[in-house]
Amino acid sequence: MGKTKPNSVADQIMKKYHWSLKAYCEQRNLSYASLQRGFYSERAKLILENDDIDLRKAGVLDDNDQ
Numbered sequence: 001m002g003k004t005k006p007n008s009v010a011d012q013i014m015k016k017y018h019w020s021l022k023a024y025c026e027q028r029n030l031s032y033a034s035l036q037r038g039f040y041s042e043r044a045k046l047i048l049e050n051d052d053i054d055l056r057k058a059g060v061l062d063d064n065d066q
């Protein structure tokens with residue numbers, strides 16, 4: 001298992017699916033490079049939220065974002 005920051009998107013994916021961030025992106029047809037750099041498109045946010053990945057907990061969204 002790789003090293004991830006606690007509660008990060010990659011950590012939540014690893015705990016839920018036992019996949020790396022790269023494998024998750026390949027399965028969900030998302031840009032691995034974008035997520036790795038911290039850019040989350042609206043489509044990526046919707047996919048992650050539908051998979052029950054908590055973006056607020058990961059620090060991607062703040063309290064003002066919807």
